[in-house]
Amino acid sequence: MNRRDFLQGSGAFLALPTLETFAREKRSTPPLRLMFIGFPWGVTGKNNWFPSSTGKNFDITKGLKPLAKHKNDLTIFKNISPLHNAHHPHNTLAYYLTCMNFRKSNGGIYDLISCDQLAAEKLGVNTRYSSLQLSSLGNEGAGAGLSLAWDKLGKPVPGYTDPVALFNELFGDGKVTVEQRREMIKKERSIMDAFRYQSRILERNVSKSDKDKLDEYFTSIRHIEKGLTKSEQWIDTPKPKADMTKPKKGLQGKAQIKVMYDLMVAALQTDLTRVISYRQPLNALLKELSLSNAHPINHHGGKQELIEQSIIKDQAQSELFSYLIERLKSIKEFDNSSLFDNTILTYGSGVRSGHMNIKLPIIVTGKGKGKIKPAGYVELKEDKNRLSNLWLTILQSAGLEIDSFSHSNGLIDEIRV
Amino acid sequence: MKYLTLIFLTISSIYCDDFSRKLKPFLEKHCISCHGPDKQKGKLRLDDISMNFSSLDTAEQWQFILDELNGATMPPEDEPQPSNQELTEVLETLTYQIENAKKIHKGKNREVIMRRLNKREYINTMYELTGVRLNTADVIDDQNTADYDNHGEGLYVSSFLLGKYREYAFTALDKVFSKKPLKAIRFEERSLAQVKNDWAKKQIAEIKKKNFQSNKSSGRKNNREDLRAKHDHLQSYLAQPFVDEGQVLDHNEEIHINTKKGKQGLFNGWGDYKIAIEAQVKNLKAGTKVYLVIGDRHLDISKLKDKKQVLVFNVYCQIKTNLKIKFYLDQGQGNKGKRKKRSKGEFPLIDPHAPKLILKSLAIEYNDKSIAPDAYKKIFPVAKKNTESYERYAGNVIKYFANRAYRGRKISFEFYKFLMGIYKDSIKKGIDEIEAFKEPLAIILSSPKFVYLTEVSTTNNKYISDLELAIRLSYFLWSAPPDKELHKLAFSKKLRNPSVLKQQLIRMLRDNRSRAFSEGFFNKWLQMGNLNLIEVKNSHDSGPLKYSVQLEKLLKQEPLEFFRKLLISNLSIVNMIDSDFLVLNQTLASYYKLPVQISENKFQAVKLPENSPRGGLMGMGAILAMLGNGDRSSPVLRGNFVLTKMMGLHSPEPPPNVPDLEVQTHGNIKEKLLAHQAKPQCASCHKTIDPAGFGLESFDQSGQWVGINRQNNTVVKGKLPGLGEYKNYFEQRNLLLKNKDNFAKAFIENLSSYAFARKVGFADSALISRLSAKAKKNNYLLRDIVCDIVLSNEFKMK
Structure with missing residues (x-):
């Protein structure tokens, strides 16, 4: 050997087949799972992605169209922002899950660790992997870091970038x-x-x-x-049996993201882990759609042709995300609830569009075992709209006994039950 | 759009006194009512805020305020808004002040932080130790956000990296131990004439056999005529006078040389190939340029005009199952002799009097440079003697390897014993005596003593040891460990002697390993990495020499070769502003439309004609291309380059949260940029940046000279801060020469920062002034500057 x-x-x-792991914990219901997905370069501005009317009956914009069938399960924020709204504008995902202040050389005292890693400390005790990180190969405009995750010392945590390698790790013999x-x-x-x-x-x-x-x-x-x-x-x-076949080598673009979603679902289904983050790639997707590079699309500067391209990009990403939601809804757990019922899933970017690092595009979905609820398109109170408040709300809903995360100053009551 | 990127910049200290005078009234007017003694919205109080920027907390507080102003979030919409002029002034003052504060804070600490090898150093060090050059793409990136990649504060170690180190070590050792012969792939076709003629004759015979009857299954009406035409075409080919001397190519004709081996291609796609042709060009009129085209590379083959000879080219191109080559004529204006394009089913008669390339033979060679010929010997310098026990031999191999991996320091006895234990365990399990070395050697290659460049700092001596000096020097100039000679000099305590040190420096710069210095320092200083983010479009008038992946590779090499020329020949760094020579190969010389005949494979210094727009960094294709978005040039990025690189001014990051601009779609670039300055957040900096770059609008996005003409003569006028106005690129370049002292000082500061592997700032100002003053007296000769840095006390201090 x-x-x-x-x-x-x-x-x-x-890992054990699902039921056995649960039996070990003497569970009568499935555990709560957390998923964090981040994509670089934000979305198209000017109500091409963001709805124009708030409330549960918000309007489905062009960029959100593929998500229309899940409308009643979504929360989208109108004005959620990091406290330090002064990150390097191209550092679009580096601080996403930490809310770290990148202007300070060593970050703050509290904001070194990303929320998924903090959650893993508690949720990951009884699983094979305390957490899983998936990532894009290059940084693709996401800024510093190897994935969305940062450890306690503020060091980047690497992620799996190749579906085949991830499959081998999870299910290979x-x-x-x-x-x-x-x-x-x-x-x-x-x-x-x-x-x-x-x-x-x-x-x-x-x-x-x-x-x-x-x-x-x-x-x-x-x-x-x-x-x-x-x-x-x-x-x-x-090891558990995967409900999927080994992915083909060299998948790119849509096919790659899809199979990464499948692997995430399979890992949750077999209870290999309960916390997953994914720094989603973009470049190959743009290439597949014959669009320009991410940078000119993002800085379209009002050029109609580029705005159109940006909307096509948003739609393609929303379509993929819609696929993931469907997959989660279709997986039945041992008590007949769905994986979607037991998961809190967030999906967003650390930049809105252009150089705007405030009012981020973020979607929260999944029923989280009834700990959270969908609220439609939400405008938060100006002094309570910190990004760290969202992560605190989710961590608390997942059972972490903490009263602050990073520079949080409260909870987002709109999504709490 | 990239050219609207906002770049803040600071110019002089005149604003310093203005600070409280301008800021105070602004705060009082717009901020204090909500953030003052009575109300403190958001727990922020500004009436008693400190103006002492030497405190980091104060600087950060002001940064916060600046960000709010830039983001236009304050004052709130329902409050009275400041006027544009008011806001522009405040933003400019504040930006400058904060930038200055940053510089002071940055330079407070002079300590060199212990660090791990960075990616480049790691790859080079592994090569010296094992003879295997790991693939850059396979090795994990440093993620270092510091100014230079050798600054310790940004080089982290993680469990992931440690795991990777062992993985890479196994990859390298597998390669060394596999004992496979070196990978050189060769292909040769000695008689292209025969191949082509045999083929043509066979085709003719087949057509005759069919008796010019159409093949019914093809279903084409004109097939009969097609066959006739093809027959006549082939006949006319064979009737040419030179057909027995080689394969004959017409202008724009592309041929595919079959390089299949079985069903597979002999070669593996993109790579550096050596391609040799034996050929001659005939029927050529004077004044016509001739090229051999491979991919997008146009290789000048004028030498073939007079007689048949062999030409060898080193080309970066793509070869798998075949090599595509084309013969191309460039007669300047007009398209006389242009061959009719051959469309499907169309076979014209060949004109025997047209210009021809007669290709007699061709050879391709690919050398795998990822492993040194003496790789095995690097690890096993002597074979095991018959009388020697394997244990004793293994002990020697491990000790020898560890000594080199630890850069001249011995392995501790305990660690040695541990490694021997692992080795003996493997032998016990029946693993081959050589194979069993992999594990202990790989452990050495991820152990802390290898991973970190450590220096002893507990003795009372404030200087580093001789060995440590050798290590600093070699990682500075080579990004690689010291060689035998340096070790010897360090061991005999001679290296510290200034004349020995200088001698070594000159020797080391001449060594090929010093290319790592150009890449680590100069490329990073230029921020050449930005070119990888864009795809550059061709100019309309780019002739046969198009901007392409292959050309870009050469263009990127140019500034490095230029820097190396300044270094080795000890020339002035003022050449970076303007020079009467460039360092080029034939393709680049042709790209710049310089009438010279030089080598294709080697870069060499080329004297420029009087009044050439080329000369200096600003006329280099790669730099001009990088300062745009690929589709078009960016006066903003170019202005920023002029200010920060050519004038040595300081430039902060683009501010976040500035709302996107709608682009004005009419007018020339200058008018568009002026429209952009309507926003105070933009104007505060862009009124300085943009005019500094307009002169370079005489070059297009691909670095081609478009000149100064009626269309652009208003665009190319601009202004340089402190130096005045200029009418065009030439005046701009001359103005910059007047500012060479400031340029040089900033450059020397950067060079020192790379040399000392740490930030250089406030605390080093005396040293930088001293180095600059000395360099000035000496005409700013580059090698002497590097030498003075190495000879300085600071280079030897802990």
Whole structure:
């Protein structure tokens, strides 16, 4: 057995069939799941995406058209904004889930970790993966970061960019026996010990600020060890069967995003994880639709031709999102509720259009086990419209006992039950 | 639209005193009623706000206010609004003040932060250690947002990265241990004449066999005539005088050279190929240019006019199952001799007197440069002796490798013992003696001592050690570890000697590895990465030399070659503003319409004619193309380039939340931009930026010179802050030369920042002034500047 076979299987020594996991937790109802999807470059301005009338009976705009059939399940915000409305305008997703202040070199004290990672600390204890991150290969205008997720120290968390690799990780079979796996974990632990030992020697000779840098190394080691521990816990557990076939290699554009959605649904359905984030790609989609690059489309500057293109882009994305909602609605859980009933799903961007980092396009949907409710097109009170309030509301609905997130100053009552 | 991007910029300190004079009344008039002693809406109080920008908190508070003003969220809509002039002034003052504060805060700390190898350094270091060059696209990006990629504060380590390091190490070691012969793929066709003639004769025979009868199944009426025409066409081909000397090509005729191997292509698509042809050009009238076209590359083959000879080209192109080549004539105006385009089913008779390319033979070679020929030897410099135990041999291999991976520092005994344990374990499991090295070596390649460039800082000495100096120097100039010579000098404590250090610097710059310096520093300083974000369109009048992926690759190389020329030949950096030479190859010289004959494969210095618009960075195709949106040029981006790069001024980020502009659709670019200045948020900066870039409107979006003419003579007039007005590009360039001291100082500051691998700012102002003053006396010779930086105390300080 070589190391890479092991790594391919590692972390993927895989989960119990759904019912068994739930039985382990002695559940009578399915757990609550969280999904966060972010796309770069925002949407088309001037009521091409945003409705013009608020309330439950809001008007379906061109950009939202494919979502019309889910209208009664949606909440869309008219004026939700990050507190620090002064991010670099091209940093469109870097702060989306953290509400981090990028102008400050190290961020704030509270706003280093992204809300999905915070949720994973509680929701991920009993699952194979505390959380899953999916991402685009390049940053595609999303700004800093490797995915939407940032860890406690404010370091970017990587995400899966290739559906095939993700499928292998979740459902693929490592050709390794349990014994071999145990042995590999033991070896990995010994390597981490050796690294720690070498770092300690280095630490003796470096200055205070260098020690901080070296601390990153220690943290990384600890993180790997934590992963090994989780692997050990699941070592005897067989993997779940996916309700889908292995994706084809090299999928791009719509097909790729669709299959990533399928994988997200499959991972939730089999309870491999309960928290998923996805930094959705855009470039390949634009290419497939024969549209211009994201940058000129975004900065259309009033040029009708580019605005039309931007609307086509919005529609294509809404169509994909509508597909995801449908998939969630179609999956039945063991108590006959649907996955949609048990999920809180957010979908949005960290930029509105052009260089506007305020009044973001964000949709909340999913019934979240009745913890949240759809509210249509909502205008929030000016002093309560912080983006961090949305994440706090969702985290609280998911059962986290916290009273603030980042620079939150309240909850979004409009969507709370 | 990119050219309407707002770029804030600061010009001089005259606003400093204006600050309280201008801001105070504004605050009192528009803000205090809601954010004052009586009311503090949003818990913000502005009547007692500090004006002391040296405090970071104050600067951040003001930044917040600036953002609100830029976003036009304050004052609220139902309150009285400031006038445009009022707002423009306040925005300008505040932007400048904050930018200045940032600069001061940025430079407060002079400490070099310990850092990991960045991506470029990692790839180079792996190459030196294993002989394998990892693919840039396969290695994870640094995500470093600092000014330069060697600044420690932006280089993070994560568990993900550690995992990746081991993965890359296995990839490299697999390649070394596989012992496969080096990958050179060759293709050769010695007699193209025979191939073509045999084919033509066979076709003729087949047509005759069919007796010119149409094939019924094709269902085409004219098939009979078609067959006749094809027959006659082929006959006329074979009747040409030179058909036995080679395959004969007419103008604009494309042929496909079959490079299949079985069903598969012999080559793998895009890559750097060496293509050799043996050929001759006949029937050519004087004054006609001839090209061999591969993809979009037009290779000058004028040498073939007089006699048959062999030409070799290094070309970046795409070859899989075949190589497409074309013969192309350029007679300047008119299209005499233009061959009728061959449409389907149309077979014209071939004119034997037309210009011909006679292609006798052709060869293609592809070399895989991802592994060094001596890769295996790098890891195993000596083979195991028969008398030696494998354990002893393994010990030596591991120690030797660790010593190199740790840049001259020894492996600790405990770590060594651990690695030997892993090695012996593998042997016990029956793994091959060589294969078993992979695991311990890969562990070394992700261990902290390899990953981090550490310097001992606990001794009392305020200077770094000789070995540390060698490491700093080599990562500065090569982005790679020190070589044997540097190690030797460090070991014998001679490197610190200024004359030795200078000697080494000159040697190192001449070495090919110093190309990493141009890429790490100069490319980043120019922000050349922006060119990758756009697709550049051709000019109408681009002739046979079109802007293409292949051409862009050469254009991007040009500034790097220019910088390297300044470095190695020790020339003045003022050449960046204006120079009487450029460093080019034949394709670029033709692209710039320079009448010279030089090598296609090698860049060399070319003297420019008097009054050439080229010369200096501003006339370089890649830079001009980058400063636009691909469809058209951007006076805004070009103005920003002139101010920040050519004048050494400071430029803040574009402000967020400025509402989108509706573009005015009539008028020329200048009129459109002026309309844009109606908004105070825009005018506060663009009234300075845009006029600095108008002169460059004499170049189009693809870097072609369009000149100064009746259409654009009002557009190309502009103004440079502090230097006055100019009428056109030439005057603009001359004005900039007057400002060379400021340009040089800013450039030296940037160079120092890369050299010291840290931010350079306020605390370094004395050093920068000293370096600049010395450089001025010495005509700003680049290599001497780099040398003075390396010889400075700061370069050796902890």
